[in-house]
Amino acid sequence: xxxxxxxxxxxxxxxxxxxxxxxxxxxxxxxxxxxxxxxxxxxxxxxxxxxxxxxxxxxxxxxxxxxxxxxxxxxxxxxxxxxxxxxxxxxxxxxxxxxxxxxxxxxxxxxxxxxxxxxxxxxxxxxxxxxxxxxxxxxxxxxxxxxxxxxxxxxxxxxxxxxxxxxxxxxxxxxxxxxxxxxxxxxxxxxxxxxxxxxxxxxxxxxxxxxxxxxxxxxxxxxxxxxxxxxxxxxxxxxxxxxxx
Amino acid sequence: xxxxxxxxxxxxxxxxxxxxxxxxxxxxxxxxxxxxxxxxxxxxxxxxxxxxxxxxxxxxxxxxxxxxxxxxxxxxxxxxxxxxxxxxxxxxxxxxxxxxxxxxxxxxxxxxxxxxxxxxxxxxxxxxxxxxxxxxxxxxxxxxxxxxxxxxxxxxxxxxxxxxxxxxxxxxxxxxxxxxxxxxxxxxxxxxxxxxxxxxxxxxxxxxxxxxxxxxxxxxxxxxxxxxxxxxxxxxxxxxxxxx
Numbered sequence: 001x002x003x004x005x006x007x008x009x010x011x012x013x014x015x016x017x018x019x020x021x022x023x024x025x026x027x028x029x030x031x032x033x034x035x036x037x038x039x040x041x042x043x044x045x046x047x048x049x050x051x052x053x054x055x056x057x058x059x060x061x062x063x064x065x066x067x068x069x070x071x072x073x074x075x076x077x078x079x080x081x082x083x084x085x086x087x088x089x090x091x092x093x094x095x096x097x098x099x100x101x102x103x104x105x106x107x108x109x110x111x112x113x114x115x116x117x118x119x120x121x122x123x124x125x126x127x128x129x130x131x132x133x134x135x136x137x138x139x140x141x142x143x144x145x146x147x148x149x150x151x152x153x154x155x156x157x158x159x160x161x162x163x164x165x166x167x168x169x170x171x172x173x174x175x176x177x178x179x180x181x182x183x184x185x186x187x188x189x190x191x192x193x194x195x196x197x198x199x200x201x202x203x204x205x206x207x208x209x210x211x212x213x214x215x216x217x218x219x220x221x222x223x224x225x226x227x228x229x230x231x232x233x234x235x236x237x238x239x240x241x242x243x244x245x
Numbered sequence: 246x247x248x249x250x251x252x253x254x255x256x257x258x259x260x261x262x263x264x265x266x267x268x269x270x271x272x273x274x275x276x277x278x279x280x281x282x283x284x285x286x287x288x289x290x291x292x293x294x295x296x297x298x299x300x301x302x303x304x305x306x307x308x309x310x311x312x313x314x315x316x317x318x319x320x321x322x323x324x325x326x327x328x329x330x331x332x333x334x335x336x337x338x339x340x341x342x343x344x345x346x347x348x349x350x351x352x353x354x355x356x357x358x359x360x361x362x363x364x365x366x367x368x369x370x371x372x373x374x375x376x377x378x379x380x381x382x383x384x385x386x387x388x389x390x391x392x393x394x395x396x397x398x399x400x401x402x403x404x405x406x407x408x409x410x411x412x413x414x415x416x417x418x419x420x421x422x423x424x425x426x427x428x429x430x431x432x433x434x435x436x437x438x439x440x441x442x443x444x445x446x447x448x449x450x451x452x453x454x455x456x457x458x459x460x461x462x463x464x465x466x467x468x469x470x471x472x473x474x475x476x477x478x479x480x481x482x483x484x485x486x487x488x489x
Binding site for chain 1: 298312314317325335337370388
C-alpha cells in the first residue's frame with residue numbers, strides 16, 4: 001500500500017510541476033498526457049512491449065543457463081577455473097554498451113543481438129554468486145560425506161549444488177533486475193522493434209509523451225520480471241540458509 | 246531390531262596429532278575394545294574432537310583404519326531432503342543403487358525405532374532439535390558400520406531429551422565398537438563400558454574406568470554419582486595444574 005501512495009504522490013507532484021512551470025510537452029510531458037498516449041497508442045505499445053519482454057526473458061534464461069553451467073564447471077575443475085575465470089572477469093571489464101554495436105553487426109538488427117546482450121549482462125552475477133555458493137558448503141556436510149565414502153561427483157550434485165541454490169537464487173534476482181539493461185541497450189544501438197526502439201524513434205520525432213509511455217511500460221516489465229524470478233526462486237529454494245543456527 | 250555384528254577393536258599406536266607447531270597428542274597408544282562403548286571425557290579444547298577426527302580420517306594427511314560411521318554434534322541433516330532421504334544419504338552418495346534398494350526397508354525400520362516412523366516424508370526444519378538428532382542417530386546406524394564415532398552427539402539438547410537419546414543410543418549401538426567424545430561426566434558414565442579421561446597439553450589418556458552394570462546406567466545410581474564426583478574433581482585438578 002505504501003509504495004502505491006508514494007507513487008501517486010510523486011505523479012501528482014510531477015503533474016503540478018509541469019503545469020506550474022509551463023514546460024513544453026516535448027521536454028517534460030505531464031503524467032496525464034502520458035496516460036492519454038498510453039491509452040491511444042495501446043496497440044502499438046503492447047506490440048513493442050511483447051517484443052522487448054521476449055528479449056528479456058530469453059536473455060535471462062540463456063544467461064542463467066550459461067552462468068550456472070560455468071559456475072559448476074569452475075567448481076568441479078581447477079583447470080577450467082584457472083584458464084577460463086580470467087576470461088569471465090575480462091568479459092565484465094568491457095562495458096556492454098561498447099560491444100553492443102559489434103553484437104548488432106554480427107547478429108543483426110533482430111532479436112538475437114538483444115538476447116545475447118541481455119545474457120552477457122546477466123551471466124556474470126549468476127556465475128559469481130553460484131560459484132561462491134559452491135565454495136562455501138558447510139564443512140560439516142563435507143566431513144560427513146567423506147566418512148560415507150562419497151563419490152566426488154555425488155558430493156557436487158547432491159550436497160554442494162543444492163546447498164548453493166540459495167546463493168544461485170540471489171544471483172538470479174540480480175540477473176532479473178539487470179536483464180532490461182542488456183535488452184534496451186541493444187535496442188538503442190540498432191533494432192527494428194521493441195520499447196527501446198520505440199523510445200529512440202519517438203524522441204527523434206518530438207513525440208516525447210510516447211517515449212515516456214514506453215519508459216513506463218519498460219519499468220513495469222522490469223518489475224514483473226523481477227517478481228516472477230523472486231517467486232520462482234522462493235519456490236525452488238524453500239529451505240533456510242543452513243548455517244542459520 | 247537386532248543385527249548380527251562382529252565388531253573389530255579399534256587400536257591406535259604411536260599416533261601424533263598436530264596442527265602446525267601445536268601438538269595435540271604425541272606417541273599416542275589407545276585400544277578401544279571390540280563391541281563396547283568407550284567414552285572419552287575431557288574439558289573443552291583438550292583435543293578430544295581432534296582425536297575423533299583423526300580416527301575418522303578427517304584431519305589433513307590422515308587415513309582412517311576401517312569403514313566407520315561418524316556422528317557430529319550438529320545433526321547435519323540436509324534441509325532439501327526428507328527424513329528418509331537423509332537417513333539413506335550414505336547410499337545415495339556412494340551411488341550404489343542396489344544397496345540403496347536393500348537399505349530402504351532398514352531405514353524405515355530404524356526410523357520407526359527412533360520414534361520417527363510417521364515423519365519419513367517431513368523436511369528436517371519441521372522437526373524439533375531432539376527429533377533431528379534422532380534422525381541423525383538413525384542415519385548413523387543405517388550406515389551399518391561396526392565402528393561408530395560420535396562427537397558430543399547430544400551436547401546441545403535439553404537435559405531430559407539428552408537422557409532419552411542416551412538410552413536410545415545405548416540400546417541401538419549394542420554390539421558395535423563405539424567411541425563417544427563428551428565433556429559431560431554423567432553422559433560418559435551412563436553410556437561407556439569404559440570411560441577414559443583426557444588431560445594435559447599434549448593430552449594423555451587416563452587408565453580405563455569401568456563402572457559396574459550394563460549400559461545405559463541409571464543416572465540416580467549412587468555408585469555412578471560417586472564416580473561423577475571423582476571425575477569432576479580429576480578434571481578440575483588438571484585444569485588448575487595447567488594454569489600458571
